[in-house]
Amino acid sequence: MIRQQTGPTALAEADLAALGSAAELVRTSGTVSRMLRTLAPALGEAERESLAAWCVPAHAAVLVFPTAPGQLAGALAGMGLAASGPPTPSTVVRDRLRARYGIRPDALEVSIVRAAVPTEDGGLGEVEVFSLPVPPTAGPGPGPGSPGGFGADTGACLRHLVRRERAERNEAHVAFRVAAADEVVFAGLRFLLVERAGMRPDGGGYNPHEDVTVLYFRSAAPAGTPYARLELLMPGHRTSALAAHRLVERDEPGRTLLELMTGAWRTQAIAVAAELGVFDALSPDAGGPAAVADLAARVGADPDGLDRLLRYLATLGLLAGPYGPGADTYAPTGLGELLRADAPHSMRPLALMYGGPFYESFGQLLYAVRTGGDAFAHHFGAHHFPYFAEHPPWDTAFDQSMQASSLMFGPIPAVVDRPGVDVVVDVAGGNGELMKQILAAAPRLRGVLLEREHVVAAARGRLREAGVADRCTFRVGDFTEAVPGGGDVYVLSRVLHDWDDRGCADILRRCAEAMPEEAELLVVERLLPPDGQNSLAVAWNLHMLCNVGGRERTLEHYRRLLAEAGFDLVETAPLPLDGSLLRARRKGAAAPAFPVPSRSELA
Numbered sequence: 001m002i003r004q005q006t007g008p009t010a011l012a013e014a015d016l017a018a019l020g021s022a023a024e025l026v027r028t029s030g031t032v033s034r035m036l037r038t039l040a041p042a043l044g045e046a047e048r049e050s051l052a053a054w055c056v057p058a059h060a061a062v063l064v065f066p067t068a069p070g071q072l073a074g075a076l077a078g079m080g081l082a083a084s085g086p087p088t089p090s091t092v093v094r095d096r097l098r099a100r101y102g103i104r105p106d107a108l109e110v111s112i113v114r115a116a117v118p119t120e121d122g123g124l125g126e127v128e129v130f131s132l133p134v135p136p137t138a139g140p141g142p143g144p145g146s147p148g149g150f151g152a153d154t155g156a157c158l159r160h161l162v163r164r165e166r167a168e169r170n171e172a173h174v175a176f177r178v179a180a181a182d183e184v185v186f187a188g189l190r191f192l193l194v195e196r197a198g199m200r201p202d203g204g205g206y207n208p209h210e211d212v213t214v215l216y217f218r219s220a221a222p223a224g225t226p227y228a229r230l231e232l233l234m235p236g237h238r239t240s241a242l243a244a245h246r247l248v249e250r251d252e253p254g255r256t257l258l259e260l261m262t263g264a265w266r267t268q269a270i271a272v273a274a275e276l277g278v279f280d281a282l283s284p285d286a287g288g289p290a291a292v293a294d295l296a297a298r299v300g301a302d303p304d305g306l307d308r309l310l311r312y313l314a315t316l317g318l319l320a321g322p323y324g325p326g327a328d329t330y331a332p333t334g335l336g337e338l339l340r341a342d343a344p345h346s347m348r349p350l351a352l353m354y355g356g357p358f359y360e361s362f363g364q365l366l367y368a369v370r371t372g373g374d375a376f377a378h379h380f381g382a383h384h385f386p387y388f389a390e391h392p393p394w395d396t397a398f399d400q401s402m403q404a405s406s407l408m409f410g411p412i413p414a415v416v417d418r419p420g421v422d423v424v425v426d427v428a429g430g431n432g433e434l435m436k437q438i439l440a441a442a443p444r445l446r447g448v449l450l451e452r453e454h455v456v457a458a459a460r461g462r463l464r465e466a467g468v469a470d471r472c473t474f475r476v477g478d479f480t481e482a483v484p485g486g487g488d489v490y491v492l493s494r495v496l497h498d499w500d501d502r503g504c505a506d507i508l509r510r511c512a513e514a515m516p517e518e519a520e521l522l523v524v525e526r527l528l529p530p531d532g533q534n535s536l537a538v539a540w541n542l543h544m545l546c547n548v549g550g551r552e553r554t555l556e557h558y559r560r561l562l563a564e565a566g567f568d569l570v571e572t573a574p575l576p577l578d579g580s581l582l583r584a585r586r587k588g589a590a591a592p593a594f595p596v597p598s599r600s601e602l603a
């Protein structure tokens, strides 16, 4: 255990504690993976392990403020440690302090002392101590918010610096030494720390004395977190890693935050362009790329207002331009064309939903987060299914909007078109898109589609247009009351996420009651990753809370719900757009009624 020295000639207690905890961290934390658990909690287990595979702990560092010579050596000795050499100047920390507090560099004589620390596992770690001597305090300095600029009393500025640095621990860091001299490894490590752990590049440099390139990162943790900085020490002079690191650094956090905070503007700009039919008006049939005035006439908009909207959409990648003789011509990009009403899998109805009723209800997100309640119902006075049913234009837009993400269904027809399958029952089959795709791909199959009355009408129309309606029975009904029997495959596509666990249990129980012993249940959903991995499911989980009263779930959560309703989850396979196909059959059913295709057949 580390013994600390105290007394009037000793380091201040706060500095002793910081030094002691750095030595303790080095002594006990051992592996990079273990250290990352606290330093970068956003990283998943596998990501921590892959970082740890390339790095070893190098040191933990703190900044202390001795008021008399010998205090630091005394503090180290009190902990059973000794400096491994004479102090050397630290220009990096000095320059950072100067930039942070505007104090003259000659008043910031920061030096570095290193001391070896025996580790629990029999190895040897190191603490790195930055030391900034300050004169003994003579009364209270300025408060924590006051600037310590040039011209101000340097003593007062230093006291301010000490107070803030002790509270914020800006210079405390943990360093990892990269155990490979490989640019691909450096790029991968930087990617994990910046993109996955959410750390911010914070400078770097080459130290010719040690022939080491150092990249600095700051964690997203609040000020005062014990080790908010991380350093990667790479062997040699790594000019391309440094350049890439500095490039990302120029991405100012304030700017990033502004772009994030104004996300609602994007939603509205896209919805307004969709509403005006901007992308349709730029299609070849409508005259193709156009100058602003011409386009304003085509869509019935104010030229100046439209000009501003188009410029913004161009920065979002939805339009190419402005170009041409008047530098005011725009053309749709591939992304923008997805918003044309006649585009295959058009996302226009979805843009109208997200910029319309769901935009209004997202304004009540605070209510949803505070109470766990459905903000849509709170705002509109009814759950969205009955509300839309009473507001037909929105009901149609909702049904059409489900079509936008029907790319997810691509691999499913091949799964159900198997020997032993004759009848597919799509429970809450929506606008019939999935049933259409299944019946169109397999002329020998028949379908049953269960839906609410007005949705059935839309589905019938869609299947009729595709020439497959004669092989489908349309059933108006409520899946909480009964589900049609006699199917070989039952589908619940994007249904369970609309409901809480109790609602899901009711739906699954009705399916179980209706399904013949050997029938298979297919569930299509987005799975919430069990760790910090990104997926569309993460954002839609919030959408489900706010607008539907349901939730996205992890695979284990679905496995449990299925088990409680008497099903075994037998396989999962990925679908496009972060979707997953879950195949389940009754508990104890001897064998699948028909062959189960392999994952590669589904991918």
Ligand SMILES: C[S@@+](CC[C@H](N)C(=O)[O-])C[C@H]1O[C@@H](n2cnc3c(N)ncnc32)[C@H](O)[C@@H]1O
Residues within 6 Å of the ligand: 385, 402, 403, 427, 428, 429, 430, 431, 433, 434, 450, 451, 452, 455, 477, 478, 479, 480, 492, 493, 494, 495, 498
């Ligand atoms: C999110 S949509 C999914 C539609 C379709 N399965 C798909 O993946 O595109 C959910 C569907 O559940 C239907 N629904 C809601 N409550 C229902 C009920 N009680 N009985 C039958 N269908 C219902 C809605 O009409 C809606 O079409």
